[in-house]
Amino acid sequence: MAYPSTMQEADSLRLEQAAAFNHRELFKKEAITLGGSYFDTDGLCWTSGNAQSPSMVAFPQLTEANAGQQLDELMDFYRKFPPKGAGCWSLDPASPPDLGIRLLARGFQPGWRPRWMGLDLNEVRTDHPFPRGLTIVTDNQISLTDVKNLPYAHVIVPAASTTDMPGQWMRFVASLHGKVVGHSVVFLTSGDLGAAGIYHVGVVPRHRKKGIGKAVTLAACLYARDQGYRYAVLNSTSAGQRTYEQLGFSVIRDGWTWWLITDRYLSRPPSPPDVQLAEAVGRGDRQSLDALRPQLQMTSRYLNRELSNGLTLMELAVHCRQPSAAEWLVGAGANYTVLDAWDLGWLDRARQMLQKDPSSVNRSYGEWNKTLLHFAAERNDADLTRLALTARPDLRMKDSAYQSTALEWARHLGHTHIMELLQDAR
Known part of the structure; x- marks a missing residue:
């Protein structure tokens, strides 16, 4: 073909x-x-x-x-x-x-x-069991905003007058026993890089792990193949990767x-x-930092303020993996946390901070209010787990996003060694 x-x-x-x-x-x-x-x-x-x-x-x-x-x-x-x-x-x-x-x-x-993933549509795998009573239709008109907890329900389908070709954008709506439970979208491009892009794959939480996400993704792939497309591409989270791999998608590389x-x-x-x-x-550019110091009133309050992006300068240094800049900031009066010290490789300082103030082990970080143990569970970091446990943390503390303890995070992610360490600590 x-x-x-x-x-x-x-x-x-x-x-x-x-x-x-x-x-x-x-x-x-x-x-x-x-x-x-x-x-x-x-x-x-x-x-x-x-x-x-x-x-x-x-x-x-x-x-x-x-x-x-x-x-x-x-x-x-x-x-x-x-x-x-x-x-x-x-x-x-x-x-x-x-x-x-x-x-x-x-x-x-x-x-x-x-996580960019790609698939040769001639090799898409179609032999998957799907729930009885599941139907999938193409529908660019129906509003899904009233479907409770459906991800991407507010996505607006572009009008046909703005597209480059008939059927360029198509939405697939899945219903189980007559009730909408999921959807996906395919967007087609042409030319030397023409491919089918898969987007907005969403399933209501109570109907996940039944194969519905896989079914609406497959429907989009088969539609694209019927239109004469050879390849499909998408971006995935780590949680969705396994579903796409079961359809034949392969990981290309991660983006930003x-x-x-x-x-x-x-x-x-x-x-x-x-x-x-x-x-x-x-950049870890200490020469520029030294040059800027006389120009700015680098008080402790200024150095420890929250930037426009929600980070402090120290958190920015940690994120960019710049221990030299972090040392400069400390010398100028910036504060740092146990997690900052750990991520910068200042392991002895992290231990000393917990010994001096054991209660800091229960500090909440970021918008999700994760503790040191939540980070350890997420990263599968046994050493950080052991360090946190020396300060006798409150194992009942929950994050604000999933309302889960560190043990529940480890269990969900399948990090069995972290689970064992936390269970022993209980």
């Missing part, structure tokens, strides 16, 4: 490029449907967004010479025309390589790492995302010196 208008032969690099191209085109169509705009200047492509929808920055291709100015202009645009939020997507490595540092310095926060919380950014946008300082911390 010939595929004259789509990608015909692809290695992992081409599949990764096809995934980026598909995402970029999808963002553009969504923006136009919502009455927004799409900009493409000097390697920076982004959608405008508005108060009800986010802006998307699609796989920048910037240079060392133009990245700073281009990103400054983007942030100026956001201050003048605030979107609901903003997200920046990139392949790995980013372009330029320090793109993430530049974004973090300007107010973006670290995001999740999408960064996200902007508009209200927080507008309430305290960083000044140019603030950006320079954060960039120097992120």
Whole structure:
């Protein structure tokens, strides 16, 4: 079978490029449907967004010479025309390589790492058991916003007038005994990198682990194959990877995302010196840090304040793996936590901090209010678990996202050694 208008032969690099191209085109169509705009200047492509929808920055291709100015202009645009939020997507490595540092310095926060996956549709696996009473139909019109707890229920399907070809965007709605329980979307692109992009696979929580997510993904794949497509691409979380692998998808590589919380950014946008300082911390550039010190009133309060991205300068140094910058910050008066010390490789300091203040083992970190033991369970880090247990932590403490203890996290993730350590501690 010939595929004259789509990608015909692809290695992992081409599949990764096809995934980026598909995402970029999808963002553009969504923006136009919502009455927004799409900009493409000097390697920076982004959608405008508005108060009800986010802006998307699609796989920048910037240079060392133009990245700073281009990103400054983007942030100026956001201050003048605030979107609901903003997200920046990139392949790995980013372009330029320090793109993430530049974004973090300007107010973006670290995001999740999408796992790019690809599939030759001639090899899709179809022999899967699905629940009795499950039906799947194509439907771009019905509203799913009333389906309780359905992920991506508010996704808006672009109007046919904004698409490049008939059937470019198709949604698959799954019902179990007549009630909507899941859905998925396929978005088709053409040309040398033309592929079928799979998006917005969601199943209501009470009907998960029944094969419904697999069924709506398969429906999208078969639709694309019937349209003459050779390859499908998607981005997955670690939780969804196994489902896609069972259909035949293979992991290509992980990418990057960064996200902007508009209200927080507008309430305290960083000044140019603030950006320079954060960039120097992120790069571990002590020479620039020394040069900036006389220009800024680096009081302890200033150094320990929360930046526009929700991180402190110390947390930024930890995130960017810059122990040299962290040492500089400590010398200038910045504080650090047991988790900071552990992640920087300051193991003796972490032990000493817990010995001096055992109650710090129960400190909650971040938006999810995770404790040291939650991080240890998530990372499958037995050494961190043992260290935390020396301070006799409260094993009943729960995070705010899943309302689960560290033991429950370890059990869910299948980290049996951590489970054993925590069970023994009880």
